[in-house]
Amino acid sequence: MNEEQWLEELLKFNGEDGKLSEKQMKILEAAIEMFAEKGYAATSTSEIAKRAGVAEGTIFRHYKTKKELLLAIVTPTLLQSVAPFLAKEFAKEVFEHQYEHYEDFVRTVWKNRYEFVKKYLPAIRVFWQEVAFHAEIKKQLETVFTAHVYEKFKKIVLYFQEKGEIADFPVESVIRLTITTIAGFFATRFIIMPDYDWDDEAEMERTIQFLMNGLRKKEA
Amino acid sequence: MNEEQWLEELLKFNGEDGKLSEKQMKILEAAIEMFAEKGYAATSTSEIAKRAGVAEGTIFRHYKTKKELLLAIVTPTLLQSVAPFLAKEFAKEVFEHQYEHYEDFVRTVWKNRYEFVKKYLPAIRVFWQEVAFHAEIKKQLETVFTAHVYEKFKKIVLYFQEKGEIADFPVESVIRLTITTIAGFFATRFIIMPDYDWDDEAEMERTIQFLMNGLRKKEA
DNA sequence: TTTAAAAATGAGTGAGTACTCACTTAAAAA
DNA sequence: TTTTTAAGTGAGTACTCACTCATTTTTAAA
Numbered sequence: 001m002n003e004e005q006w007l008e009e010l011l012k013f014n015g016e017d018g019k020l021s022e023k024q025m026k027i028l029e030a031a032i033e034m035f036a037e038k039g040y041a042a043t044s045t046s047e048i049a050k051r052a053g054v055a056e057g058t059i060f061r062h063y064k065t066k067k068e069l070l071l072a073i074v075t076p077t078l079l080q081s082v083a084p085f086l087a088k089e090f091a092k093e094v095f096e097h098q099y100e101h102y103e104d105f106v107r108t109v110w111k112n113r114y115e116f117v118k119k120y121l122p123a124i125r126v127f128w129q130e131v132a133f134h135a136e137i138k139k140q141l142e143t144v145f146t147a148h149v150y151e152k153f154k155k156i157v158l159y160f161q162e163k164g165e166i167a168d169f170p171v172e173s174v175i176r177l178t179i180t181t182i183a184g185f186f187a188t189r190f191i192i193m194p195d196y197d198w199d200d201e202a203e204m205e206r207t208i209q210f211l212m213n214g215l216r217k218k219e220a
Numbered sequence: 221m222n223e224e225q226w227l228e229e230l231l232k233f234n235g236e237d238g239k240l241s242e243k244q245m246k247i248l249e250a251a252i253e254m255f256a257e258k259g260y261a262a263t264s265t266s267e268i269a270k271r272a273g274v275a276e277g278t279i280f281r282h283y284k285t286k287k288e289l290l291l292a293i294v295t296p297t298l299l300q301s302v303a304p305f306l307a308k309e310f311a312k313e314v315f316e317h318q319y320e321h322y323e324d325f326v327r328t329v330w331k332n333r334y335e336f337v338k339k340y341l342p343a344i345r346v347f348w349q350e351v352a353f354h355a356e357i358k359k360q361l362e363t364v365f366t367a368h369v370y371e372k373f374k375k376i377v378l379y380f381q382e383k384g385e386i387a388d389f390p391v392e393s394v395i396r397l398t399i400t401t402i403a404g405f406f407a408t409r410f411i412i413m414p415d416y417d418w419d420d421e422a423e424m425e426r427t428i429q430f431l432m433n434g435l436r437k438k439e440a
Numbered sequence: 441t442t443t444a445a446a447a448a449t450g451a452g453t454g455a456g457t458a459c460t461c462a463c464t465t466a467a468a469a470a
Numbered sequence: 471t472t473t474t475t476a477a478g479t480g481a482g483t484a485c486t487c488a489c490t491c492a493t494t495t496t497t498a499a500a
Contacts, residue, residue, distance in 0.1 A: 023448080039353045041261035045488060055449045060489060125352070132349055132411075133259045173426050176408055177401075184400030191352075206393050214434030243478075265458060275479045280459060282477095 011076045024062050026052040032073055036122040040070055040130050067134075074130060074137055077123040078144055084112055085149045102160040103212050110182060110204060117186050125191070150175070166215045174215060181211045231296045244282050246272040252293055256342040260290055260350050287354075294350060294357055297343040298364055304332055305369045322380040323432050330402060330424060337406050345411070370395070386435045394435060401431045 008020065011028070020028070030052035034043040045066055049056040063069040084090060099105040117124060131137045157174045160166050166174060185207050189198055227245055240248070250272035254263045265286055269276040283289040304310060319325040337344060351357045377394045380386050386394060405427050409418055 021447085039259070039261055041259055042353065044486075046486085056488090057450065057490080058448055061447070061449095064489095066488065129349070129352055132345070133257075133262065169426050169430075173423065176404075177427065177430050180401065180404030180408065181397075184396075184404050188396055188400065203393065206389050207397065210389075210397050210434040213436065213438075214430035216433065218433075241477075264456080266456085276458090277460080277480065278478055281479095284459095286458065 011072075023052070023054050023058055027054060027059055027062065027069070028073065031069055032122050032126060035070070035073070035130070036125040040066075040126070041133075070126075070130065070134070071136065073123055074127050075140060077120065077127045078137075078140055080116065080120065081113075081124065081127070082144055082149050083116075084109060085152050090152055102156075102166055102215070103208065105156060105160075106178065106182070106208060106211065110208070113182070113186070114200075114204075117190055121190055164217055167217045169215075177215065178211065181207060181214075231292075243272070243274050243278055247274060247279055247282065247289075248293060251289055252342050252346060255290065255293070255350070256345040260286075260346070261353075290346075290350065290354070291356065293343055294347050295360060297340065297347045298357075298360055300336065300340065301333075301344065301347070302364055302369050303336075304329060305372050310372055322376075322386055322435070323428065325376060325380075326398065326402070326428060326431065330428065333402070333406070334420075334424075337410055341410055384437055387437045389435075397435065398431065401427060401434075 008025075011020070027048065030048050031043075034048055034051060037043075045059055046056050048069075049059055052059075059069065063072060079086065099108065127137070131141060153175050154171050157166070157171045161168060161171075161174075169177075185203065189200070189203075227248060228240065231240070231248070247268065250268050251263075254268055254271060257263075265279055266276050268289075269279055272279075279289065283292060299306065313319070319328065347357070351361060373395050374391050377386070377391045381388060381391075381394075389397075405423065409420070409423075
């Protein structure tokens with residue numbers, strides 16, 4: 001997969017469905033790289049222009065402000081991050097026994113998101129670094145999470161709790177522990193210790209084993 | 221505990237053991253608040269001076285550069301964050317059966333760090349927000365972690381693994397899963413969803429139960 | 441080939457930026 | 471009381487910032 005493709009794939013949620021010009025893609029590429037490295041506030045538009053090989057004015061032809069450029073990166077990244085939960089068939093698949101156990105569901109999400117994080121790491125970095133500073137981004141995250149992720153996740157958890165497969169913690173706690181465990185691996189693996197000699201398959205097995213034992217329903 | 225005290229307590233690791241002048245403390249307070257809110261790069265020294273009620277020049281009398289001011293906040297915060305592991309008696313306590321089970325150890329760390337996070341949240345925010353952008357901070361974190369936290373944590377885990385209390389995962393994995401689970405709660409509780417109606421005691425109980433079941437050694 | 445529209449340019453702009461320095465004020469030492 | 475030292479000041483400095491706009495270049499239509 002070449003450079004143009006991954007960017008267009010990431011951005012396919014960005015509203016403007018038309019193709020991006022070559023210069024526009026160079027701008028986005030450069031901005032993602034530099035925002036990820038130095039942060040949004042510490043990156044100047046002139047630096048972005050230089051790295052992208054365009055004039056500074058060209059940036060402002062496509063994005064009215066620097067912040068609009070940030071949002072053009074961050075919004076599609078958020079939507080792609082939760083993409084599995086946005087699919088209409090998603091929750092249905094669970095109830096039609098696509099996944100016999102909660103573990104099957106966790107494994108599917110894990111593998112799917114593992115590929116995603118690997119591919120779009122810089123854009124994901126930008127998202128999480130800047131969500132702390134920009135109210136618009138935080139609001140987007142909250143909206144997307146409550147409207148899509150939480151609702152569907154809840155149904156899935158309730159389903160497996162009724163089957164007696166996982167502990168009778170409050171659904172919110174089960175969701176939190178599941179996400180925390182998976183995201184905790186990704187954060188350690190890709191952000192905190194990316195240079196450590198990871199055995200990804202083995203670590204996934206251990207982590208999922210840990211998660212399932214932690215959530216397993218105990219006999220009364 | 222009044223404002224002066226908490227700041228001085230946080231900073232008691234900062235090398236200069238002498239007391240801070242009133243204006244100096246106002247500067248640090250203002251800087252912590254504003255760095256936490258808007259980020260280091262987006263906060264100007266003139267704004268800090270205004271909020272602290274001092275002249276801009278006063279900041280640069282105490283800190284040669286803006287970055288030195290950041291490090292004066294971030295370094296003591298890192299050291300306080302891992303304070304329990306810095307105590308000489310710490311590992312010894314474990315082997316002299318201060319903690320009969322791994323769970324006792326986890327509970328002690330949890331409660332201790334819970335109070336800490338609650339008290340110094342803004343400074344902790346600054347640390348984690350800026351560690352991504354400043355190589356010096358990242359290096360400090362690595363040094364402190366490998367020299368103090370990892371070494372002692374490892375001994376504790378090995379001890380309870382030999383007792384057959386926790387699973388024979390690699391020590392690194394046990395440490396990662398433990399930290400991830402505890403830090404995952406703190407991050408959700410204080411950063412991601414601070415306004416949610418938390419029952420901290422109950423959530424701690426569930427999380428520790430989850431962690432211990434996840435790590436428990438299975439019969440062969 | 442001419443003309444019109446769109447895209448790209450980069451020098452220019454005013455509002456900041458981190459930091460300096462000659463100076464004043466306050467406290468401590470002599 | 472006089473002198474020394476330190477803390478605090480704020481206007482000034484060189485420079486960078488996001489953003490603009492008159493002009494040129496490229497593309498497409500006629």
